[in-house]
Amino acid sequence: MRLADRVAIVTGAGRGIGRAIALGYAREGAHVVIADMDGTTAERTAAEVRALGRRALSVTVDVTQRAQVETVVERTVQELGGVDLLVANAGVAGRYDFLEMTDEVWNRTLAVNLTGVFLCGQAVARQMVRAGRGGAIVNIASQRAEIADRGQAHYCASKGGVRVLTKAMAVDLAPYGIRVNAIGPATVRTDINRERLSAPSEVERMVQRIPLGRLGEPEDIVGPAIFLASDEARFVTGHCLFADGGWLAG
Numbered sequence: 001m002r003l004a005d006r007v008a009i010v011t012g013a014g015r016g017i018g019r020a021i022a023l024g025y026a027r028e029g030a031h032v033v034i035a036d037m038d039g040t041t042a043e044r045t046a047a048e049v050r051a052l053g054r055r056a057l058s059v060t061v062d063v064t065q066r067a068q069v070e071t072v073v074e075r076t077v078q079e080l081g082g083v084d085l086l087v088a089n090a091g092v093a094g095r096y097d098f099l100e101m102t103d104e105v106w107n108r109t110l111a112v113n114l115t116g117v118f119l120c121g122q123a124v125a126r127q128m129v130r131a132g133r134g135g136a137i138v139n140i141a142s143q144r145a146e147i148a149d150r151g152q153a154h155y156c157a158s159k160g161g162v163r164v165l166t167k168a169m170a171v172d173l174a175p176y177g178i179r180v181n182a183i184g185p186a187t188v189r190t191d192i193n194r195e196r197l198s199a200p201s202e203v204e205r206m207v208q209r210i211p212l213g214r215l216g217e218p219e220d221i222v223g224p225a226i227f228l229a230s231d232e233a234r235f236v237t238g239h240c241l242f243a244d245g246g247w248l249a250g
Ligand SMILES: NC(=O)c1ccc[n+]([C@@H]2O[C@H](COP(=O)([O-])OP(=O)(O)OC[C@H]3O[C@@H](n4cnc5c(N)ncnc54)[C@H](O)[C@@H]3O)[C@@H](O)[C@H]2O)c1
Pocket: 011, 012, 013, 014, 015, 016, 017, 018, 035, 036, 037, 038, 041, 061, 062, 063, 064, 089, 090, 091, 092, 093, 112, 116, 140, 141, 142, 143, 184, 185, 186, 187, 188, 189, 190, 191, 192, 193
């Protein structure tokens, strides 16, 4: 019970990595707010959290919209009594040739993946500062914050931004006892890359790059997310923990 009675907001937790983290936090004793653009999947995850005996709230939100993000924090405080943890996980991807990339793709990717992390982090940190008891923020970056791949200029730029934003937030929020870290997963089997993973040659190409010899599963990201949110990481801030099967090492 490393997160006993903490209140966590997890964005994009209707499915995939965010859902796995929300359930992992609940197993460690946390109450969880499931904040996702898809209200139906958000409520489904919330029901799974309640089935584990914790309190849960599902909120439909677009993390690019400041007013909606602030409402999530307000409702969390009203209904669950405060906020101790944030996992800024909501994200979008897609592959587009650099020469063909539209403003729309670029702007939307940066808005969700980078501005969304800023807006959620700022709204939650303001509440944590008001409450005066510190907290922990985990931003979901990517190995693409470190190395590029074809057709991912928009995504790499957004995740590189998240990695450095994490350091900047860590420095600015340290005086308030708020730790800010990131996780950089390699390819994880979720809907975000379902199309790509349906091509066996693509899967083979990626697996060959991973020393541990397999793609990631959402559950592989849960342990790092619990660690970074827990008191076990009390002297860790501004760090990006790459959960990548060794991809970046080889
Ligand atoms: N799956 C991977 O290979 C991988 C690798 C590295 C990093 N990541 C990152 O992990 C995070 C989660 O990805 P996933 O693989 O679980 O993807 P996913 O597509 O399965 O889940 C993403 C969730 O975010 C929600 N979402 C999207 N835009 C939103 C918005 N504007 N506001 C609120 N919610 C929104 C979606 O509704 C969905 O529930 C993303 O930030 C992604 O970039 C994923």
